[in-house]
Amino acid sequence: MRPITVIGNWKMNGSKAACRQWIDTVCAEMEKGMPAGRRFALCPPYPYLSDCSQQISACSSASLALGAQDVSAEMGGAFTGEVSAAMLHEFDCKYVLVGHSERRDRFNESDRLIAEKALQALDQGLTPVICVGETADERNSGRAVEVVRAQVARQIAILQDRLVDSLLAYEPVWAIGTGKVASAQIAQDMHREIRLQLAEFNADVASHIGILYGGSVKFDNAVELFGMPDIDGGLIGGASLDPQEFLAICRA
Numbered sequence: 138m139r140p141i142t143v144i145g146n147w148k149m150n151g152s153k154a155a156c157r158q159w160i161d162t163v164c165a166e167m168e169k170g171m172p173a174g175r176r177f178a179l180c181p182p183y184p185y186l187s188d189c190s191q192q193i194s195a196c197s198s199a200s201l202a203l204g205a206q207d208v209s210a211e212m213g214g215a216f217t218g219e220v221s222a223a224m225l226h227e228f229d230c231k232y233v234l235v236g237h238s239e240r241r242d243r244f245n246e247s248d249r250l251i252a253e254k255a256l257q258a259l260d261q262g263l264t265p266v267i268c269v270g271e272t273a274d275e276r277n278s279g280r281a282v283e284v285v286r287a288q289v290a291r292q293i294a295i296l297q298d299r300l301v302d303s304l305l306a307y308e309p310v311w312a313i314g315t316g317k318v319a320s321a322q323i324a325q326d327m328h329r330e331i332r333l334q335l336a337e338f339n340a341d342v343a344s345h346i347g348i349l350y351g352g353s354v355k356f357d358n359a360v361e362l363f364g365m366p367d368i369d370g371g372l373i374g375g376a377s378l379d380p381q382e383f384l385a386i387c388r389a
């Protein structure tokens with residue numbers, strides 16, 4: 138059985154005070170007990186990682202982990218503005234998002250760069266959450282599967298067996314921040330497609346890897362999405378900013 142993983146992605150939102158309040162609320166609830174076989178993480182902006190790390194380590198529930206929203210593809214050196222996987226490891230990050238569609242689109246990140254970032258994360262014992270997904274135009278022109286398969290193929294080609302220590306996140310771009318969630322069946326169909334593609338490469342990787350869904354997940358739709366056989370949790374943007382909504386999704 139693959140665990141359900143729920144990861145909050147705050148993007149460039151929040152503040153030091155908001156992080157503190159959020160973790161206070163979420164930890165207090167998690168200390169009362171959470172469903173077994175589930176893992177939860179928060180990915181705040183970089184400057185808040187240190188504070189969040191201290192606060193999470195003081196929480197007596199081990200349910201909540203820390204993650205980052207991006208990582209450098211380089212190990213270290215003269216790369217102004219970059220943050221290495223080793224630095225994230227120092228702050229107890231367990232997860233790091235790579236290849237979010239906002240970074241693919243706004244910062245021109247290629248599949249190769251994304252795979253290199255994932256390798257850096259894996260080298261430091263972090264779990265990369267590799268995001269893939271098609272745009273509205275690509276879906277409307279019937280190319281959704283082809284586009285996602287091409288993105289996954291590049292990750293398989295570069296990461297090979299190391300993919301088993303990663304998570305994938307299927308995030309249709311048209312569903313991110315739009316309130317237009319993919320129906321549970323549309324999401325399941327793509328997750329199935331990805332798992333079949335992985336099985337062509339390595340059956341073990343295909344059966345073990347967690348594939349999360351992201352794009353307008355809220356408590357209202359999480360139950361149905363997480364109930365699908367190939368959906369192993371969610372990457373939650375907007376709805377993760379509200380601690381009560383995040384907790385409700387974690388319990389969904």
Ligand code: PGA
Binds near residue numbers: 146313316354372376
């Ligand atoms: P959303 O974002 O939940 O706000 O749609 C998801 C994401 O970008 O990971």
